[in-house]
Structures are given as structure tokens and as C-alpha cells.
Amino acid sequence: MIDDPHFGFILAAYLAGVVVFSSLLLWIILDYKKQKQLLATLEASGARRRSESNKR
């Protein structure tokens, strides 16, 4: 397949797939970490949702 005259197009298509999918995955993982960190900071400062305050 490497000898195929269109091998560059096939490689580029799969590389594009890897880049797009990895970007999506990375964005979701980083966003998750960011939101968890923000939530932890707010809770550490004493902020509670009303539903959680009622449970206590």
C-alpha cells in the first residue's frame, strides 16, 4: 500500500482523524479537570448549594 501513488492522501486522512479525535478527547479531559478544580475551590471557600445545605 505504501507504494500506492495515493498513499499520501490515505495517510493524511487517517492523520486528520487522529488529530480531530485526540483534540476532542483532550478538550473533554482538560475541561473535566478544570470544572472539578473550580468546584473544589468554591466548596473549600464554604459555598454550598441549597439542596446540599439542607442535607446537613
Added chain:
Amino acid sequence: MNLTFANPGRFLAFIRYAIPWLAACGAIIAAIGFYAAFAYAPADYQQGETVRIMYIHVPSAWLSTACYGIMALSSIGTLVWRHPLADVSAKAIAPIGAAFTFLCLLTGSLWGKPMWGTWWVWDARLTSVLVLFLIYCGILALWNAYEDPARAGRSAAVMTLVGAINLPIVKFSVDWWNTLHQPASVFRMGGPTIDKSMLWPLLLVAIGITLVVLALHFAAMRNEILRRRVRTLSILAANHEMKGIVE
């Protein structure tokens, strides 16, 4: 089941287990599919080895419309039932759908250059998929235009449902107009026209990637639920501070 998982807390508990299972099963199935696509599926008698691009292009194309379908159903949930997770689902799937639509356009272009002799033609199928991508971009912009996620959700839901008219145009464009893009060859009346040796690796890749996309969708929904909790707590903290200043 609808009511059981309407509660974001219960939903988060459910996806905690669902995400790794979906991702692992999807990755294994997609890996087997890609292996079969390169090791067992033959080269096409006309396209030669370039047909291998189809194993990434076709699942991306299916997912681009499937994600929009999920977004449209979620939008109905937002507007009709005000389901607490409906607009979370719609917002979470939008960037994933946009990414796969972009990938579909890009891989299609990379296939078109060696096969058609051009990167792009203003063909009905290609143009309608480009319109789908632009609609995704518009919806993403709309989500970011409002401060209040509930208001953004309702506006995005209306735009999503209006844009859903493009889905049958994408699907049937190859039948309604004389296009350079080939007609449907898998989901069609009379069964698939692709040889089994190429069809089963394609279906395995599509099923595998779909399961991974479901895992990504759930993970993005979890992020959105957390983002809304952060927003609520920030507002409560700000109100508390304001009260302190006034007193």
C-alpha cells in the same frame, strides 16, 4: 428510566460506570474494524487503495448526522418537557458532531482529489454537509452568546429544530439531484451494494466509533453538569458576599 435518570445526580452515578465500558468496548471494536479494513478488505477495482479512506470518511459522515439527530431529540426534550438533562445533552453533543462533520468534509476532500481530480465541487451532497457544519458552528456560537444556560438552551433548541430540515436534504440529496457524489450504498432499499469483504470492516469501525462517541457525549454532559454547578455556586458565593457588604 426516563424519570430515573432525569436527576443529574443519578445520571452522574450511572455514567461513572457507563463511560469506561462504552469507551473500552468501542475502542476494541473499532480497532478490530480498522485492522480488518487494512489487513483483510481488498483494494477496490476502480479506486485501488484509496478506498481505505472510506473506513474513516463514511463513519464520520454517519456520525455527523447521528449527532445532529441526538441534538434535535434533546432539543424537543428542552422545548416540550423541559427535561433537566435535555439541553445539557444538546450542548454536549454539538462540538462532537461539528468535529465529525469537519472530519467527514476533510477526508472526503482527501478522497476526492485523487478520485475526482478536485478537492471540492458544489455538489448537492457536499454542499448540504457543508451547510450542516455551518449550522453546527452557528449553534455553538449561540450557546456561547448567552450568560444564562437555560435561555441559551431554548434559543439553541429552536435553531437546532429549524436546522434539522437539512438532515433529510443531506440523506436524499444524492437521490433528488444529479450529483457527482455516489448514491447510498449501505442504508438503501434493496440492501447494501458493497461487497461483504468491505462491508463488515466498515460496520465494525462505525459501531466502534459510535460507542466511543457515546462515551465522549456522556463525558461532555458530565462536564456541562459540573460547569452549571460551578456557575450556581459562584452566584451563591457572590450573593453571600454582597449580603455581607450590605449588612
